[in-house]
Amino acid sequence: MRNEIRHLRTEAKLSQQQLAEAMAVSRQTINSIEKERYTPSLPLAIALAHFFDTTVEAVFHADEHA
Amino acid sequence: MPTNMRSLIRSRWWMPGFCLFLGALMFTAFAIGGSPGDGAASFAVMAVMGAVFLFGRRSETLQGLGGPGRDERWEKIDVHATALSGLVTILFVLGAWLYEIANGHDGSPYGRIAAVAGVSYIIAVVALRRVS
Numbered sequence: 727m728r729n730e731i732r733h734l735r736t737e738a739k740l741s742q743q744q745l746a747e748a749m750a751v752s753r754q755t756i757n758s759i760e761k762e763r764y765t766p767s768l769p770l771a772i773a774l775a776h777f778f779d780t781t782v783e784a785v786f787h788a789d790e791h792a
Numbered sequence: 793m794p795t796n797m798r799s800l801i802r803s804r805w806w807m808p809g810f811c812l813f814l815g816a817l818m819f820t821a822f823a824i825g826g827s828p829g830d831g832a833a834s835f836a837v838m839a840v841m842g843a844v845f846l847f848g849r850r851s852e853t854l855q856g857l858g859g860p861g862r863d864e865r866w867e868k869i870d871v872h873a874t875a876l877s878g879l880v881t882i883l884f885v886l887g888a889w890l891y892e893i894a895n896g897h898d899g900s901p902y903g904r905i906a907a908v909a910g911v912s913y914i915i916a917v918v919a920l921r922r923v924s
Contacts, residue, residue: 750863751863751864751865752852752855752856752863752865752866754852754865755863755864755865755866758865764865764868766864766865767864770864
């Protein structure tokens, strides 16, 4: 799933480690999400969106509708 | 999973402690069977594994396997890895069972192991369907 995490993180001048600590996940998980290899759970997706003060739809983009 | 259990499994002491516990069980079983030397060797191997988990902090794989690096992504990896290893084991057991039967044996213990795998899978499916 495409996402804007890297863009939002760098805009907020945060490292992957800082974002990982804020989300209580590992740095590698943030890296995997940014590289779009891992789709986060709904709670984590919501937490990320809230952290960047935006909505889930603005952060995550489904490639296609089922 | 309850929060206390989750934090215990994420503790850096979880996997080293589990390795030592398993090593102690292996030593006890070997000692009861009259081979304390083999038991001591098994315990030593498990203790080394525990030390690798305890001190191998740079590796994400060791951190994930050992506990501290576990998060939702690791839980997903763990579930998939468990399913894959279970599938490989079941295929091996079924193959061994068929091989034993083809050689004129009764297929034990592979038949019973395959039965346990099949029944536990069905029970798990029924239970998980109810709670999800």
